[in-house]
Amino acid sequence: MERFYRRRNFSRPLQTTPLLISNTVYRRCAVLAGGHFYFDFQKPITFWRWGGQDIRIFGSGVMNGNGQRWYNEFAGFIDTDKFQDSNNKYYRPILFVTDNATRLSVEGIAQLNSPCWTNFFVRTKDVLFDNVYIKCLLDQRICKWDSLSGASQVLPPFNQALPKNTDGFDSLNVDGLSVTNARVDIGDGSFSPKPNTTNNFVQKLWCNNTHGVSMGSIGQDRGVLDMIEYAYIENVILLSGEYYFKIDAAGCASFSSKFNVTNINFENISGTSSGKQGKVVADLTCSPNAVCLDVHLKNINLSSPAGDLPVIICDGIQGDIGVECQYSSTSSTTKRTTGLASG
Template sequence: MRLAALSILLAAASALPSHIIPGAQIIPANDKSALKSIGAHHQIYPDRRTITIRASKNEDDDISSDFLWAIHQANHGGRLLLEKGKTYMIGKKLDLTFLDDIEVQLEGQLKFTNNITYWQANNFYYSFQKSITFWRWGGQDIKIFGKGTLDGNGQKWYDEFSGSQILDPDNTFYRPILFLTENATRVSVEGITQLNSPCWTNFFVRTNDVSFDDVFIHAYSTNASVDAANTDGFDTLSVDGLRVTNTRVDNGDDCFSPKSNTSHIFVQNLWCNNSHGVSMGSIGQYSGVMDFIENAYMENVTLLNGQNGARLKAWAGEDVGYGRITNVTYRNIQIQNTDNPIVLDQCYFDVNSTECAKYPSQVNVTNIVFDNIWGTSSGKEGKVIADLTCSPNAVCSNISLSRIDVTSPAGSPPEIICDGIQGSIGVNCTSST
């Protein structure tokens, strides 16, 4: 009986088409009943050739090779479906920079292993702030959507990184970024949750036209003595076209922080809790390198319980770069219980006042609008609710504040500091001295 059963199993396996791996299936776009039965028939997105793969049996069951196979099968007009109620563990680095017209429908959980030894030795490395990632996505017309979760499994990383600084020049403990694009055009992410990234949640490198809508980013530590550090919501390097709408971020670091050479930014209906703010920058970090951020419009943003609110930030110190932040608008911004509601920081990162005075920032800040900003500070900076201090080595001009109604629990009237700003800023302000 056992031999007969084995023969049947072998015969069934050999009957599978050679291009389909065990546990997978490929459903044509015209088989609507089959697509509906697995949850691949979507009201918004037209039916496509759909590929499914086996789920992981447990958190040690790596399906990286299955996932890569499915991505190849779904490329050029198809869809990979990761099914609701199933978990797919990724335990090997993946180069996905060959994509062309592909959809990934994430309804289940796509999760990375927390094998720190493996990931420290096997990753994609970027010299910009010593960044690494589990995988990288590139190509054109990439769409990720669904109600599932992309999970970085970050707790073990938070525990082992505790007490370190990502920007410490001696730091060699690199933590992976959860989602990274490189040399990509037209990337869309919609509806998913991004959970517990070990480091930055999203990093876009040399990418054009990327949009996020209805996404929830959450990074938290279950260890009360350890923070989920450096878990920025959005970071960029050489990006033209970034759109973030109807998105929530609860992360303990920058909520939104485009960096070097980023332009045409649109943010609408963004909610940030426990963050370091909606920041333009930091830029000007690397010696002799010119950086810019320009043409950014942000409206209907809520910033709660954070370190910063609306922030512009640039590096100072010996051997830094130079550049510009220009044409930036913050409009209709609610800020509550935040240490620095409005801030221009040109003495970043942790540079002491002596070094900052000796080697001031060379990043010009021009054509900036802060309009209709209301709420409360935390009172940590006393009655100061805005601090706009321009570097003596930079030009800061055409900076406008209007309809500012932010109060401080430290008392009234609230104070606005402005140093080195050319021309009027539209409201009464005083020097820090």
């Protein structure tokens, strides 16, 4: 698989900065002005960030983001174009962030209820998450922050909103990202590297209630070159998800994307879709102005509760994809056939 991924050996030197977490670390219900770190890309903020070299965070404790207040306040807004607009005035609180970190590992920790993305790695090299559990769920309590007294108060539950935009693993300008033996139960992408992330390795990832593995979002900013390359992903289990895998590039009806997709292999994938797309179990669609080349499917065994033979859609893919597929505009099939749908 070296054509697609070059994995480094992750070893710790004798001098390592350790942090043992055996209890619960809470993010307070609000972050005071000046008490956070801000990043330009999609406007995330965090109350702590990790940088430096040779850092090990381990234990059996919990990082709790107290995200229910955010879910409630922004219910309905996160799903709109206004939230995605870079000019909106709201920031995205992130539970755990690395910035300019090299050789950082997190092992055995649980991460609960991040307000937005759970992990965000920026300008980082060789990061490893192993045996980590990430979950965002309805919290039966709600926090209220008193800016005068500096105290937080727990209030009774009221029409709690579901978590949204709570990705498990996001990255920007990262070389070497490994996730192994992880469980993710959230309301968005389980593993979703973003622009300029290379050498991705995922092994034994369990996903529930997620958008699946998503390469993106990429190609959003005009004149900016984005890329994700060298990714090896195996043994992923997806339950109640939107997609098993997708390449998430910005779309526009007026201006076709020129984002290129090359050297993609899907092998040994089996399962059942929800049937929401009828007999369609996979949709591989390339923009007219883009290049989608060397996309191959092998040993794909997907079915739909809609019955009959499952259908794979292929539009704009160059060359033989290895299985029979169908153009979205016709009922004819061809043996040429970029997401595998579970929803």
